[in-house]
Amino acid sequence: MTLRSTLITAWVAALMWALVACGGSSNQSPAAAPVVDVTIAKGQVTPTNATLQAKVHQQITFRISSDASDELHVHSTPDHKFQVAAAPNQTFQFSVDVPGNVEVELHDLDRTIATIQVQP
Amino acid sequence: MVLAHGLGGSGDLPVPYAYAMVGAAWALTFTFALVAFAWRRPRFDPQKPGHALPTAVTTLIDAGATRSTAAAVALVFAVWVVLAGVWGPQSESNALLGVFYVLLWVGLVPLSLAFGPVWRVLSPTCTVYLLLRRITPGRLGRPRLSCPEGWGDRPAALGLFAFVWMELAGPNSASLPCVKAWLLIYAALMLGGAWLCGQRWLARADPFGVYSIAVSRLSPFRRNPASGKVVIGNPLDHLPSLPVRPGVVVTLAVLLGSTAFDSYSSSPTWRNFADRTSRVAHGMPTTLSSSILRTIGLLVFVSVVALTFSLAARATGGVDHAERRALPGQMAHSLIPIVVGYIFAHYLSYLVERGQQALIALADPFGRGWNPLGLAHMHVAYVLSAHPPVLAGIKVACVVTGHIMAVIAAHDKALRLLPAGHQLTGQLTMMLVMVSYTFTGLYLLFGG
Numbered sequence: 001m002t003l004r005s006t007l008i009t010a011w012v013a014a015l016m017w018a019l020v021a022c023g024g025s026s027n028q029s030p031a032a033a034p035v036v037d038v039t040i041a042k043g044q045v046t047p048t049n050a051t052l053q054a055k056v057h058q059q060i061t062f063r064i065s066s067d068a069s070d071e072l073h074v075h076s077t078p079d080h081k082f083q084v085a086a087a088p089n090q091t092f093q094f095s096v097d098v099p100g101n102v103e104v105e106l107h108d109l110d111r112t113i114a115t116i117q118v119q120p
Numbered sequence: 121m122v123l124a125h126g127l128g129g130s131g132d133l134p135v136p137y138a139y140a141m142v143g144a145a146w147a148l149t150f151t152f153a154l155v156a157f158a159w160r161r162p163r164f165d166p167q168k169p170g171h172a173l174p175t176a177v178t179t180l181i182d183a184g185a186t187r188s189t190a191a192a193v194a195l196v197f198a199v200w201v202v203l204a205g206v207w208g209p210q211s212e213s214n215a216l217l218g219v220f221y222v223l224l225w226v227g228l229v230p231l232s233l234a235f236g237p238v239w240r241v242l243s244p245t246c247t248v249y250l251l252l253r254r255i256t257p258g259r260l261g262r263p264r265l266s267c268p269e270g271w272g273d274r275p276a277a278l279g280l281f282a283f284v285w286m287e288l289a290g291p292n293s294a295s296l297p298c299v300k301a302w303l304l305i306y307a308a309l310m311l312g313g314a315w316l317c318g319q320r321w322l323a324r325a326d327p328f329g330v331y332s333i334a335v336s337r338l339s340p341f342r343r344n345p346a347s348g349k350v351v352i353g354n355p356l357d358h359l360p361s362l363p364v365r366p367g368v369v370v371t372l373a374v375l376l377g378s379t380a381f382d383s384y385s386s387s388p389t390w391r392n393f394a395d396r397t398s399r400v401a402h403g404m405p406t407t408l409s410s411s412i413l414r415t416i417g418l419l420v421f422v423s424v425v426a427l428t429f430s431l432a433a434r435a436t437g438g439v440d441h442a443e444r445r446a447l448p449g450q451m452a453h454s455l456i457p458i459v460v461g462y463i464f465a466h467y468l469s470y471l472v473e474r475g476q477q478a479l480i481a482l483a484d485p486f487g488r489g490w491n492p493l494g495l496a497h498m499h500v501a502y503v504l505s506a507h508p509p510v511l512a513g514i515k516v517a518c519v520v521t522g523h524i525m526a527v528i529a530a531h532d533k534a535l536r537l538l539p540a541g542h543q544l545t546g547q548l549t550m551m552l553v554m555v556s557y558t559f560t561g562l563y564l565l566f567g568g
Contacts, residue, residue: 048395049388076130077502098502100130101386110406112391117133120508 033059036104038113040066040084045106050114056099060116062092071107076100076118131386132469132505134567135512143516147523147558151551154527155544162536164529166361169344170351178350190238191247198244204485205300212294215485218478220299221287226471228328229463232335236342239332245310246322252311263318271324272366277374279306279327281422284378288385289414291407330371337362337453338460338525359529362453369448370426372455376557377422379459379466383564384421385414425557429455432553436546438539450537451550454530458554461522462561465515469504476500515565523558527551 034052038045054060062072065088074080077098084090084106096102102116180186205216231238240246253261286302287293306327313321323329342358344351362368384390394413401409430448439447476498483495491497504511534547 049391051388077500077505079129096130098130098505099133099508100505101133102130103386110410111395115386115388118130119133120506 033061034116035061035063036114038062038064038066040064040068040070040106040109042067043109045109045111045113048111048113052114052116054096054116054118056097056118056120057095059093059095062104062113064090064092066090068108070109072113073105073107074102075105076102076116129474130505132511132515133508135515135562135565136509137566139512139516140562140566143520143562144559146520147562148555150524151527151555154531155547155551158528158531160535160543162532164354164356164360164532166342166357167345168353168357169346170342170353170357172344172349172351173341175349178348181350187241190241194242195244195247200482200485202303204482205296205303208485209487210296213481214296215478215481216296216299217294218474218481220303221293222467222470222474223478224328225283225287226463226467227475228332229335229460230471232332233339233460234341235336236339237329237333237336239326239329240323243322243326243329245307245314245326246319248307249311249314249319249322263316263320265316267317267320267324269324270366272368273324273330273371274367275325276327276330277367277371279309279325280331280371280374281378281418282306283327284374285415285418288378288382289411289418291411331375334362334372334375334456335460338456356525356529356532359453359456359525360533362456364449364452366449368452369430369455370422372452372459373422373426373429375459376455376462377425378418379462380425380560380564381418381421383466383561385417387564387567390417428553428556432549435549436534436538436542438542438546447537451530451533454526454533454550454554457522457525457529458557458561459522461518461520461525464522465518465561465565468514468518469511472504473500473502516562519558519561519565523554526554530554 034054036047036050036052038047052060062082064072064084066084067086069086070084072080072082072084072092074082074094074096076094076096077100080094082092096116096118099118099120102118103112104114104116105112201216201219205214208214208216228239282302286298290298292298310322310326313325337359338355339358340352340355341350342353342361343349394410397413398404398406398409429451433448433451434444436444436447477500480495480498480500483492484490489496504514530550531547534550535543538546
């Protein structure tokens with residue numbers, strides 16, 4: 001092998017090693033199933049654009065108090081749609097089967113409530 | 121914000137911090153090692169002969185039968201997709217959306233990398249044009265105007281921008297009527313232009329053709345410039361053969377800027393900003409105001425890439441005004457690896473997983489329970505999403521590999537273009553700009 005190809009091989013190996021080596025360092029797992037309290041009043045939502053952590057197959061709960069009817073979309077695999085009525089303390093539960101960044105949005109208000117990082 | 125990419129479903133998890141840091145460290149180290157220690161004489165040349173493949177390969181690729189078969193298959197596929205779009209279920213599950221946003225936009229990249237500029241063979245509009253010309257009298261098929269060569273790649277850049285605008289900034293990217301209207305306008309512009317200026321218009325102005333040609337310069341397969349035979353060789357020898365036409369930098373900037381904006385526009389920072397702005401602009405419908413805002417964001421991202429790249433290419437001493445003006449175009453090929461690396465990093469899981477979804481949807485285009493080859497009952501295998509560390513590793517590797525190839529190409533071209541005495545200093549700005557692209561890309565993958 002020439003010096004050049006040795007160097008290239010060494011570089012590729014080092015890069016791969018570095019990537020594999022840091023593979024195990026990202027385990028901040030949430031223990032409790034996430035529960036999100038959402039308030040919709042006068043066309044405003046709280047919270048918006050929140051970031052949550054969850055695990056695959058974990059029960060995720062949204063408790064919504066609203067003064068208007070809307071539709072809650074969960075962009076996950078499989079996806080979920082819930083009808084939100086103009087009523088206090090409605091509870092919606094779902095779980096996600098495939099890891100990924102799952103967005104939960106209110107369809108009519110066109111607002112993202114939260115992005116859930118679903119880890120395997 | 122109705123549906124990401126008009127497709128729904130979940131997105132990729134952010135790349136872990138450590139991965140992004142390791143990638144950034146490698147990119148930085150390599151860049152400055154290259155500037156400090158690398159070769160001082162240009163070594164990559166598209167005129168190199170390459171390793172010849174058996175003659176049968178060239179004969180097979182150039183055979184009229186092969187080309188017409190490929191064109192016919194692509195045309196049948198396109199007709200199938202359009203029929204699905206028109207008579208299929210008018211919902212988000214329609215196969216047209218997946219084919220348009222995933223198989224066409226992302227699938228063209230690996231296809232062009234593997235087989236060269238395939239779009240000129242596969243393009244359904246080109247096939248339709250050639251068929252029309254065959255059945256009309258020769259007098260009608262003759263071009264009326266000469267192709268406006270001075271426009272260069274600009275019409276294609278505009279077409280690519282129209283695509284990414286539709287996907288990332290349009291009022292509703294998931295709307296089937298909008299996608300169908302887009303395709304109709306595209307077909308009308310391509311066929312109308314070809315009717316006026318001949319087939320040359322399709323080679324110059326078809327956005328997907330120019331996209332495919334740009335990506336294909338990174339392919340290991342190319343043609344021997346002397347004999348025209350298909351050879352295999354170093355992609356870095358192939359890269360500088362990118363045709364330099366006006367607008368080539370803008371074309372690549374649209375590709376890179378839009379991918380970056382796609383990452384950025386799903387970050388909480390951008391969303392909070394967009395929500396606040398739409399609250400200020402009350403009275404205007406939310407879809408309209410957010411579409412305008414995203415259009416501005418997209419334009420800013422594309423302009424920043426185009427401007428920084430052009431300025432960096434020009435920032436050297438020892439050249440006169442005309443030479444300086446030509447530099448951004450002559451360096452443009454070195455942006456291709458960054459573009460391709462970042463497109464792969466960003467859309468690989470889309471291609472693999474949404475691509476399967478689109479194919480499954482195509483098996484039953486009209487929602488009538490068709491099930492050819494048992495395809496309609498298959499389930500998407502989430503091979504990448506199910507293993508986030510693997511996906512994150514692939515993403516960082518794509519970005520860093522793209523970056524390294526880009527700086528090598530830029531260094532080599534700088535040696536060829538810049539006068540002695542300015543070769544080292546003249547490429548420093550370009551290296552810094554490329555490092556900043558890669559850092560931004562990694563930062564956006566990490567979650568913004």
